[in-house]
């Protein structure tokens with residue numbers, strides 16, 4: 132699981148008639164140039180100062196807030212969001228980006244309110260109230276219903292919570308069984324933005340430090356290229372069987388099977404032939420098998436007391452890989468070091484495309500604990516979710532074993548083109564991408580002529596490959612002819628793909644195993660994306676032909 136990298140500092144200063152807030156794009160952002168251009172296109176600078184008048188009425192407050200949101204959204208865009216632009220007619224890029232932008236502004240206001248004594252703090256307070264209202268509105272739109280299985284008694288899970296609390300953990304969540312997602316964490320009371328849903332002391336976090344204290348370390352440290360992640364994984368393979376382990380209660384809550392893509396059987400793998408998910412699973416498994424073969428049976432032969440062969444089989448290695456892939460989090464500790472960790476209790480938090488918690492990756496040095504604060508409210512009885520990261524469905528199936536509910540904006544189909552063609556793209560703002568991709572066109576804001584619900588960087592790239600003339604999006608014959616050819620090319624590329632996805636109807640889902648069901652779910656999702664692209668292409672071609680016929684009539 133990955134945590135968001137942006138953070139805020141005190142960017143607010145008091146002016147004679149109110150406040151100035153600085154929203155700054157970091158120059159180490161990997162997409163600095165593209166974001167800078169996007170900001171400039173909207174009339175903003177990379178260091179934009181927004182003035183908040185102390186006497187502002189609600190109209191000007193909202194326009195100030197809209198301006199800040201526009202900038203904050205761009206600052207928080209990731210590669211996929213930047214490539215595709217805004218989603219639907221909402222004006223924002225993804226629910227997660229929107230929440231990050233809103234929370235970023237909130238954190239700027241809050242840090243300023245806490246750190247300074249303002250004479251006219253009511254303007255900042257009004258702005259804070261307005262942004263909190265927006266966060267509430269977004270939460271209402273994003274509510275996902277979860278069915279809780281009340282028959283499931285969370286005995287082991289409650290023992291773990293008790294043990295964690297005895298060791299200083301605090302939680303305002305309880306564990307329940309959620310249909311389709313395994314165990315999850317439910318709010319026991321109404322939680323507000325900024326409330327800490329859970330707090331886990333560093334002392335019960337499982338990290339590489341435990342390996343350093345074990346007898347394994349003296350063997351593992353001598354192996355070239357041995358990473359701390361692999362050491363932790365090997366440690367956990369043995370520790371899960373240790374009856375005297377400090378973490379026995381934690382290991383007892385872990386499932387016998389994780390059911391991720393790494394455990395897919397032959398039938399599911401065969402059903403996926405020709406898909407991106409097939410490639411991802413095969414590559415990941417091959418990588419793990421090579422890694423295992425490099426270590427075993429050699430380690431067990433040389434040190435059978437430290438690496439007992441019965442605990443270090445390929446099946447057990449795969450189980451530990453699935454544990455670490457699906458349950459670990461990258462955490463920054465008080466010493467400034469990033470470690471991949473297993474976190475008892477917090478490991479029950481499921482993923483959502485509309486998460487409540489996005490900022491959780493840093494140990495608070497004051498309390499030496501890891502806090503999980505809410506970025507949007509969570510009502511009592513509602514499942515409280517994390518964001519594991521901006522992952523595609525194929526990544527989530529391979530390493531976590533599920534497809535999230537709802538439209539995943541990160542479900543993209545990459546497209547490879549000849550790199551030589553890319554050099555010609557310098558004249559095209561925002562189009563100098565070296566990789567291209569498509570996604571469900573229902574997510575797109577603009578289905579009109581010259582856009583067609585398809586990503587602009589891709590269309591610009593394909594246009595430039597067909598014509599050396601700069602493309603101006605004017606309704607003239609030359610432009611329309613180029614677009615018709617571009618859409619026809621895309622249509623022929625994707626019609627081949629849809630054929631490969633149409634065999635899913637021959638499976639009986641009722642009797643299929645968990646992995647075949649998941650494979651079919653993935654193919655269904657891919658078919659929906661590809662069908663939407665084909666529909667957009669054919670609708671686009673009709674639009675272009677209509678405009679062409681008008682041009683011809685005028686000639």
Ligand SMILES: C[S@@+](CC[C@H](N)C(=O)[O-])C[C@H]1O[C@@H](n2cnc3c(N)ncnc32)[C@H](O)[C@@H]1O
Nearest residue numbers: 311312313314457458478479480481482531533
């Ligand atoms: C960190 S664990 C979360 C707790 C887990 N549900 C359990 O019962 O232990 C991650 C695993 O939870 C499941 N999971 C997380 N989010 C999910 C979601 N939105 N839908 C379905 N399953 C999910 C997946 O099996 C994933 O590998």
